[in-house]
Amino acid sequence: MISLRKLLPTLLPSRQVSTRSRRLLAALSLAGLIGAPLVGQAKIEDLDHVVAVVDEDVVMASELDHQLAQVRNQIKSRGSLPPDDVLREQVLEHLIVQRLQLSLAERMGMDVTDAEIDQTVERMRASNKLGPDQFLAKLAEDGLTLDALRQQLRDELLVQKVQQARVYYRIQITDQEVDNFLNSEEGKFWLSPEYDLGHILVAFSGNGRGEDLTNTQARAQTIYRELQKGGDFQALAVSHSSGQNALQGGALGWRKAVELPTLFSEQLDGKGVGDVTEPFKSGAGFHILKIYNRRGAEQTVVPQAKVRHILIKPSEILSDEQAYNKLIDLRQQVLDGADFSALAKENSEDIGSMLAGGDLGWSLPGKFVPEFEQVLEQTKVGEVSQPFRSQFGWHILTVDDRRNENMTDTVIRNQAINLLRSRRFNEELDIWLQELRSQAYVETKLR
Template structure:
């Protein structure tokens, strides 16, 4: 296994940088470390710069990419480290911390994605000159940076109701929102110069095929034997297609077709068509499981450390488990101004309403139970799922999905603007 293929999925976790670090022999005599940049209240050390340059050089060589001049590469990497330092400092100021459980889960996903046992994983790390502690620290750094970016950049992006409505009404929006159909197709072809008699013969054959299918004949076998369509030898399978990608004749015919049913013969200039609907997704009605939730939030601060905030919330949780009133304790202790006066009530959940950590906890908590304390970008929470229900949320789902799509389109551009701003506002001295 080579380094290019090792650790599938590492990019999604933002930890590829940890996977090609050079193996530094501590017994070798080296120069004393020194500061190469002052970044607000932090510094970048020469050892960090050297290690990152070794990593990037190895990656460029593995990808057979032409190396830039050393000074150019050094300048670019130093700027990257400066920007990372600024984001990590923001993370520390707002109290973002990555728990050991989150790190364990991230490493577990890496093992699973690469189908490695614990022993194989450790062997591969040793082969790449990476310690498990070094890997965990790199994951921690990258996850903090990801949370800082997500929270900071998303607050800058405002998607109006009018923008969402305009998108859904646009040609692109209608295509995006249209359902997908998995279809089978049989064609009884008809030449453009066909006589009336030839047309009647073709129609009669299509009707006979339709009767056989209604009587239980296998659609794919008939397609192989009888169809003149281009997918005949594949059993007539057309795969998943949006209605907007089909001829109007097909789209209109299958709109109200039940899964497993076959259309009667459809006449076009090419001949007579039979369509079987194998599956449909993205239909108009979308039943969503909603949860009625209330929570208590405790935020770390200059006088309350992250660990103390977690411990305080654990104590509140124990009071509730012992019979305390959730609503009363939320009014007394919760720092979520929007919900504290209503006893922590957040109402019914909606797709995309809560941050991922919150939604994961909702989904893993049984009705009536009190969750263990968990961390989000806002602080430490406990929550209770009071009820669950199935609700048709088709319009809400489409609106929220469209909002997320429009937000994601702007995220990269806005992230660059935000990074440029925090860099311009920072005190940076290159040594």
């Protein structure tokens, strides 16, 4: 007797086996077809079999063997392999947990677009510095086709999405935690700007006093004047610097300000990219620094608008056209002298702002939907916009004021929250995966 449960997986791509064959098998079971003998057929050796039942899904032996082969290839390049039975159980557990996450992603309606997979494949190819044909050849060496790789990437990206959706919301970072981090030595280091620097040292030839001090300072000033005229910093460093990096054009590379001697960091204060410091003295001689580039600790100034709006939502008793016409009438009332705030309190259907006269406060990038932000950007202070449509309904808005606000502290705190959250992610992820695994029905059938 041929077992359709064991034969079907050989007819489908490995990752699609679980979903498609499960549904087909369920239908066949209900029809009483599974297990029915096929008259005149000899017994056929099983081509595949289930190695784990995971809730309503299954993991097939072919999937496990394929994953095992890939893992063996990866581990061999780094060291010795663990015992085969241990490795087999580890890989099966990985597939079980992956299947649970993919099932959850499906229930949550998550998906990965072909464009996302295309971008990931291209990044992989580019990072390995391989041409298209070389990339395909490399995949073949690893026992993969491009279609198989794309399916693996689809699963991995889905797993990442469901992890981020379920784990990040579990991690709460308090204001006190942010304050403690920013005030710590680590936080100060993290906040410190980073410079790509060039360095010239004009060293003392003697004791650095009297005539030696004067001559050394004069030589440094001569080099500085050359630089002010457009001289090549690297060439002058090779010719005149006594620093350890002189033959590399005086390049110090990227350095955090807190990693530099205080004497150096003080000279960089207030300087911008391309600037050269005047010669400054240390115990070794006179130094000149050039800032090739800088990153971190930038000021973040955000243009903001103080905005009010009136929202009218189309409904079964108010058509889209009627909602639009109602706002046309309200706009005209404002232009004729009516108070926008009073009209918002009487007519707006935005519960969150109507009692405040439609006041939405100061805008922030991404605070409003794109349609709203586009009209807001085009509306001058004191003007009332024409009615416009968003996903929430029809709006008119007015801008009470505009300003450029320094949001550096807000941006820094948000970045610190993201950093602290990412540090706790792996720990929280392990806990969540354990919970997910413990709540699932799993039956393994390793032979």
